[in-house]
Amino acid sequence: MAIQGSAGNVIAAICNVFFPGLGQLVQGRFIAAIIFAIVCVVGYALWWMVIPAIIAGIFHLWSIIDAATYKN
Structure with a gap:
């Protein structure tokens, strides 16, 4: 992802609306994606x-x- 507000960051943010952590996964940040997904899924459960x-x-x-x- 290039800069804050770039198309990639907007797509990642939209992905997170549907499933928390998916946007971080799209950006290639696996640890952050796992943490957000686990906390949200367990909390919502x-x-x-x-x-x-x-x-x-x-x-x-x-x-x-x-x-x-997110900025690189």
Whole structure:
């Protein structure tokens, strides 16, 4: 990815809207992708406990912003 706001970063951010961590995977950042995916999936799976779902929502938003503002 070239610079912040480039087409690649926008595509990565859109990928994260559908599945957290997918945008980082598109950018080639495997560790960040795994961390975002695991935290969000586990948090959303425990939605009935409320707090994990809130944490997952924050991480999901963070993954979108992280992909959109990523610089090499």
